[in-house]
Amino acid sequence: MISRLLAPLRASFAAKLLVGSLVLALILIGGISAYLIISRNAQTVAGALSNSDNRVSVMRGAIQQLTGTTSFSTASGLATQKPLIQALTAADPATSVPQTFAGSPPVDVSSEVLLITDASGHPLYVRAAPDLGSIPLAPFESTSAVTAALAGQRCTLAEEPGACGVDLIGGTDPSYAVAVPVLSNGQTVGVVAYVAPLQDQLTRFNTLFQFPTAFIPLNDPQSVIRLSRGAGSAGTTPSDVLSGLKSHVDLVHATYVAPLDPSGTTGQVAGSFAAVTGPDGHTIVGYVGVEVPLAPFIGDEQTDELTLVVITVFALLMMAILIIVFVEVVVRRPIRRLERGVKRIADGDYTTAVTMRSRDELGRLASSVNRMRDSIAEYTSEIEQARARLDNAVQSVSGVSRALTTTTGGVAALQREVVRTAVSIAGEGSAAALLVREGEAFEVQAVCPDKASVGDLQRWDRFPTVLKGRIVRQTKSGAGSMLAVPMFYQDIVVGVLAVVASQAKLAPAADEEEVLVVLANNAAIAMENTRLYEQEKETVHRLRQLDAMKTDFLSTVQHELRTPLTAILGLSDLIDMCWDRWDDAPKLEAVRDIQLAARNLYDIVETIID
Structure with a gap:
């Protein structure tokens, strides 16, 4: 079925050109459309990230400049009050400090906890602002801001003795804490601290941010605490944000899927997180962040896509009409004339030239066909010459083989x-x-x-x-x-x-x-x-000579050894037979002959050995 549908396409160059042009136009227009859509998406994401960066910068500034400055100023004022100084220098500060505030409570800062300690950091008085309700106060007694203030730190907000920064109360609850030392005659007699839970502070300033907020503690960067609308919830830190936290940069942002409201609805957000330091003023303890939904930044992309489709279809139709006219006038007619001329040459007619008035590629092709007709005889001659050279090459190769086998x-x-x-x-x-x-x-x-x-x-x-x-x-x-x-x-x-x-x-x-x-x-x-x-x-010839010499040598040695041995054996047998009949003189003479033969044999053996 497919072969029958493609048969006209295979048989027509014009159809191939038309289809190829349409496909090329479709790819070109589709690529441009895709590029525009992708560029718009990238711009949308960049705009959302820029918006979230601005909001998180405002949020960090609000925490430091509004909460921090107000709390530090209030704590500094309270630390200079004479009744408090007298209570801290009394014999029993644990009793005198609460009694001091029994009749006249200290100034309450909205959504903050007041903590007063002695010079060793032991809590003497803890009080929560009325708007915090009945929250547990024990975790606030161990804020590290007190330790930093007693260690002589200086708050970066006012460049005065004291500490200010984000502290993890109980190791999990992020809060902004300030602490000011109470001095008496140049000696530190106690500390006044205000601790503001970030969840309540962010709820206060929500009109500035307008979007969900979060906090990532650096001691547990895998977890993110979302603090929006007074309802804290824990989640997992997105991988793109986590990779930025590991390098301890000041600002980290990324797009990811996150909850959009307390009900659990999720969606794409642009999250930006800014680093905050602890009460010591230089150690990064975590990152506060804003998660801005991407939905408000995304326009009506379907309308743009429909517009692109209409433009694409219209462009394809116009291009198809233009290509059909172009192919008929510029391609098909010249090709038919060229085809008829080539058929004549294939049938053996080398006298009629192919007529072509154009000077384009088809005209040059017709000229090439005419030159091919004129060059057939020349090519035939060259083929014969090439054959002769091939024969010579074969003979040369045969000569090489013959030379190498000699x-x-x-x-x-x-x-x-x-x-x-x-x-x-x-x-x-x-x-x-x-x-x-x-x-x-x-x-x-x-x-x-x-x-x-x-x-x-x-x-x-x-x-x-x-x-x-x-x-x-x-x-x-x-x-x-x-x-x-x-x-x-x-x-x-x-x-x-x-x-x-x-x-x-x-x-x-x-x-x-x-x-x-x-x-x-x-x-x-x-x-x-x-x-x-x-x-x-030469080696074989030499070995043969050595073999002949060995044979001659063995024959000579055999003859020379056999002669004295024969004499010894013969005389020995003769003495054995005639021993009883011979006198001593013949016996001695026979023994001397045996000795002489043995001595000759000994000389022969010595000669061979030497």
């Missing part, structure tokens, strides 16, 4: 065959020489033709380069040309195959040079094989 005639015969083959490859008017390396020089071993003279090859100034394993080709006016091909054996230049032509035009061609390279490289191996073959023949 091993039984010795190295000299092989060298003569190699230079003869080189001359046959290089052609008439050339002479070849085979040179063997002797140290840093070369010695001529064979020349072809026999009476030819290649002259002193050192007169070619580039000839020594062949020692580096490079092919040297050089032409000199009046001297002809020279081609020197290095001969390698085990990656070492062992010789040179040089071809000298009396005229530059007779120099070997590129294809002939390739054959000469093959001949030279394989000739080096063949020469080594021939040398090893002759060495082996």
Whole structure:
């Protein structure tokens, strides 16, 4: 089914051009549309992140400048009150301080807890603002702001003795704490501190931020505490935000999915988190943040997409009409004329030219067809010449094979065959020489033709380069040309195959040079094989001579040893038979003969051993 539908497309160049143009236009317009949509999305995200960055900066400033400044000013004023100083310097501050405020309570700061301690940091008086209700006060007694104030820290808000910053009450509840030392005669007798839970402070300033707020404690960066609308809830810190927190930068922002309201509805938000320091003024203890929903920043993208679709369809229709007209006038008609002309040439009509009035690609194609018709005879001649060159190449390869297999005639015969083959490859008017390396020089071993003279090859100034394993080709006016091909054996230049032509035009061609390279490289191996073959023949001949000498030696030794042994055995047998009948004189004479034969045998053995 698909093949039948695609058959007209395969058979028509115009249809292919039309479909290809439409597809290209669709890809181009679709790509532009996608780029516009993606760019708009990126701008939307960038705008949301910029908005959240501004809001979190305002939030951090509000906490520090409004809550911090008000609390620090109130604490400083309370720390200078004489009744409080007298109560702290009394014999029993734990009793006198509460009694001081029994009749006249201290100034309450909205949504904050007042803490008064002695000089050792022990809590003496704790009071929560009425709007906080009945909250547990014990966790506020251990704020680190008191410790920082007793250690002599200076608050960065007023550059006065005291401490100010974000503190984690009980290790989990973020609060903004300020502490001012109470001085009497230059001695610290106590501390006045105000601790403001961030959840209540952010609820107070919600009109400034208008969006959900959060806090990430640096001692547990995996957890995020959302503080919006007075309802704190814990969650998991987004991975993009977490990676920024690890580098301890001042501001971290990212887009992610987060709860949009206390009911649990989630959506894409742009979250920005700003670093806040602890009461010591320099240690980052966490990040306060604002999570701005992306929905208000996203416009009506469906309208834009519909507009892009309408523009795309209209552009495709207009382009299709233009392409159809263009293809019919500019492509199909000239191609039909060109097709008829090519058919005539295919049928053997080389007299009628293809007529084409245009000078574009189709016109140049028609001119090329006409030139092709005129060049057929020339191409046929070139094919015949190429065939002749191929035959010569086959003969050259056969000559190389024949030269490399001439091993039984010795190295000299092989060298003569190699230079003869080189001359046959290089052609008439050339002479070849085979040179063997002797140290840093070369010695001529064979020349072809026999009476030819290649002259002193050192007169070619580039000839020594062949020692580096490079092919040297050089032409000199009046001297002809020279081609020197290095001969390698085990990656070492062992010789040179040089071809000298009396005229530059007779120099070997590129294809002939390739054959000469093959001949030279394989000739080096063949020469080594021939040398090893002759060495082996000489070794076999020497072994045969040694074997003959061994046989002669063993025959002589056998004869020389057998003669005295025969005499000893014979005389021994004779004494044994005639012992009882012989007198002493014959017996002694026989014994002396045995001794003489034994001494001769001993001398022979000593001679063999020595």
